[in-house]
Amino acid sequence: MELQEFEGAATIEKIAALCRRRAFVFPSSDIYGGLGSSFDFGHYGVLLNDNVKNEWRRSLIQEREDVVALDSAIILNPQVWVASGHVDTFSDPLVDCRTCKLRFRADKLEDAHCGRRPSKKPGEFSECDLTPPRAFNLMFETHVGALADDASRAYLRPETAQGIFVNFKNVISSMRVKPPFGIAQIGKSFRNEITPGNFLFRMREFEQMEMEFFVPPGDAAEWHTYWIEQRLDWHLRLGLRPSHVRVRAHAGEELSHYSTATSDIEYLYPIGWQELEGIANRGDYDLQQHIAASGTKLEWVGQDERYVPHVIEPAISVVRSVLAFLCDAYDEEVVADRPRTVLRLHPRLAPVKAAVLPLIGKDTAMVEKARALYEELRRSMSAEYDDAAAIGKRYRRQDEIGTPWALTIDEQTLADGTVTLRDRDTLEQERVPLEGTTRLLADRLTAS
Ligand code: GAP
Numbered sequence: 001m002e003l004q005e006f007e008g009a010a011t012i013e014k015i016a017a018l019c020r021r022r023a024f025v026f027p028s029s030d031i032y033g034g035l036g037s038s039f040d041f042g043h044y045g046v047l048l049n050d051n052v053k054n055e056w057r058r059s060l061i062q063e064r065e066d067v068v069a070l071d072s073a074i075i076l077n078p079q080v081w082v083a084s085g086h087v088d089t090f091s092d093p094l095v096d097c098r099t100c101k102l103r104f105r106a107d108k109l110e111d112a113h114c115g116r117r118p119s120k121k122p123g124e125f126s127e128c129d130l131t132p133p134r135a136f137n138l139m140f141e142t143h144v145g146a147l148a149d150d151a152s153r154a155y156l157r158p159e160t161a162q163g164i165f166v167n168f169k170n171v172i173s174s175m176r177v178k179p180p181f182g183i184a185q186i187g188k189s190f191r192n193e194i195t196p197g198n199f200l201f202r203m204r205e206f207e208q209m210e211m212e213f214f215v216p217p218g219d220a221a222e223w224h225t226y227w228i229e230q231r232l233d234w235h236l237r238l239g240l241r242p243s244h245v246r247v248r249a250h251a252g253e254e255l256s257h258y259s260t261a262t263s264d265i266e267y268l269y270p271i272g273w274q275e276l277e278g279i280a281n282r283g284d285y286d287l288q289q290h291i292a293a294s295g296t297k298l299e300w301v302g303q304d305e306r307y308v309p310h311v312i313e314p315a316i317s318v319v320r321s322v323l324a325f326l327c328d329a330y331d332e333e334v335v336a337d338r339p340r341t342v343l344r345l346h347p348r349l350a351p352v353k354a355a356v357l358p359l360i361g362k363d364t365a366m367v368e369k370a371r372a373l374y375e376e377l378r379r380s381m382s383a384e385y386d387d388a389a390a391i392g393k394r395y396r397r398q399d400e401i402g403t404p405w406a407l408t409i410d411e412q413t414l415a416d417g418t419v420t421l422r423d424r425d426t427l428e429q430e431r432v433p434l435e436g437t438t439r440l441l442a443d444r445l446t447a448s
Contacts, residue, residue, distance in 0.1 A: 012270055056186070060211055084162050138191045158189055217310045224261060235277075239329065244324075260285075279315075287299075340399055345402035357386055
């Protein structure tokens with residue numbers, strides 16, 4: 001039977017507290033009281049985000065021959081968003097309450113709370129006075145240039161995908177590609193979400209990792225299935241528990257305006273099953289819209305064929321992925337009568353791979369050896385040197401940021417040239433030769 005409850009020690013509150021305590025994520029503009037659902041990433045958050053993006057690029061671009069990279073602008077010609085359908089249809093149905101002045105998503109009233117009687121849903125309390133639903137466009141508007149009038153109106157992109165479609169011609173004429181092939185992009189997207197929340201889950205400004213895979217029309221269904229499997233495998237290989245992941249196909253009425261079929265990879269966050277990644281079959285909707293609006297031929301012309309490709313799109317945000325990895329990795333246990341919080345992150349995702357710790361921070365000979373090892377290690381992986389506080393405390397700190405390996409330099413190192421290698425998950429300690437430690441860890445990282 002499918003799980004309904006998250007299995008593990010994580011709650012969104014505990015993850016948010018750890019992220020703040022350990023410099024992963026800070027509330028944005030904190031000293032001014034913050035800004036709803038905006039977050040800043042601290043040192044370890046930046047490293048973790050980068051590792052997730054690098055793994056995505058590795059699997060989609062580096063390890064394949066049929067996907068190329070792109071980095072398009074955030075502010076595009078506004079006609080792009082008219083043609084894509086976002087100006088007309090990228091909206092949520094909203095109702096306002098004239099009594100409490102709060103605004104709710106009409107399709108999510110079940111999950112909302114009345115402003116006057118939080119125990120009731122909007123509309124259930126006698127003083128509620130809800131307006132009829134109105135469409136509220138989620139795109140942030142701005143103006144380009146000196147004049148703030150209708151002619152200068154532009155939008156912050158709500159998805160990175162359109163930057164790919166409008167570059168289709170540039171890519172096929174400059175790169176050696178032919179369908180089936182993909183264009184992958186990572187970049188910021190912006191949505192004026194009305195019900196953001198749950199820490200990183202729904203933000204107004206977030207990085208997306210999207211790939212548009214262009215295929216012959218007759219092969220689209222097969223490629224859709226292929227990409228669902230590939231992406232599912234990526235999440236599992238990087239450590240998500242199979243029992244916390246499932247694939248759910250959208251019902252007809254749920255489909256976006258551009259989609260003929262979409263399946264979500266859902267993750268069982270501590271708040272319940274939620275969309276982690278969407279894999280859509282966009283058909284030829286976007287290319288046809290841009291052909292009609294721009295007058296440019298966006299098609300594949302082969303030796304004896306000519307067609308507008310269909311598109312399969314895996315789309316995920318860095319934050320949803322990071323939040324899932326954090327929830328899955330978070331663990332609490334008692335070791336030798338003392339509580340320990342540990343992030344069991346996959347080594348490739350861990351912000352720091354190895355910590356170098358001289359047992360006695362004031363021992364010149366130990367410090368010398370430890371510094372030399374640290375200098376060597378950090379040339380090939382992210383490493384930290386720490387000589388402050390008792391060794392147990394230093395281990396706990398590394399456990400909380402998910403460092404898989406700690407190397408301790410002690411008296412025995414000075415005598416026989418070996419160091420203690422401590423494993424974050426098993427807590428096993430082995431003696432390994434100091435010489436060759438960097439190679440050993442690099443090999444373990446590659447094999448992980
Ligand atoms: N180009 C298709 C597209 O943007 P989407 O389902 O609206 O489709 C794709 O978004 C992915 O972007 C989602 O699966 C989710 O991972 C992420 N995402 C969407 N809205 C988000 C938000 N407000 N905050 C964080 N991530 C979001």
